Amino acid sequence: EVQLVESGGGLVQPGGSLRLSCAASGFTFSVYAMNWVRQAPEKGLEWVSGITENGNKTYYADSVKGRFTISRENSKNMLFLQLNSLRAEDTAIYYCADSTWHNWGQGTLVTVSS
């Protein structure tokens, strides 16, 4: 069974940092590109970032470019998102999803507030 499990969310002050993780199991992680998608409270879905299968190419939404960094460790079936210089508008549930868009995690909540 395919599973994607996010962790690392929490409450952080504006300007702070967090590192989100996504643990993958039940499929060959290293052959899939991966993505992060977020959903602000009572809002729609927003693509945040994507990374190729081997991690050599990364892509970002303009809203997070220069502040967020996506990475992966295929030997451990792990996907990461480093969130720096956080703003109130980054408050959202962050989901990881594979490049088929068929498999999503349950999400981890990031709250940016003083």
Add this chain to the structure above:
Amino acid sequence: DVVMTQSPLYLPVTLGQPASISCRSGQSLVHSDGNTYLNWFHQRPGQSPRRLIYKLSKRDSGVPDRFSGSGSGTDFTLRISRVEAEDVGVYYCMQATLWPPITFGQGTRLDIK
């Protein structure tokens, strides 16, 4: 960026009746490989999105056949032939033809009248 525009944004439907959601893209979503990478998702409150339709019209395994996707170029439609209670929630279209960025529609909330 490809803007995805859904309508209506709110859709009250009587049980057993059909429903239709429109999604329009700012550019043609036909990829150079001939595929149209247009997906439809359903999200229930408190849950992750679930993909229903991929590549314009292919239904995911386990998705009831009352759901169908159609369209071409810039105009796409998700149809539910007979709405059931479990169909309530928010529906999103998403394009993965012209990226980055991947873009989603605003979402359409379906409720039972």
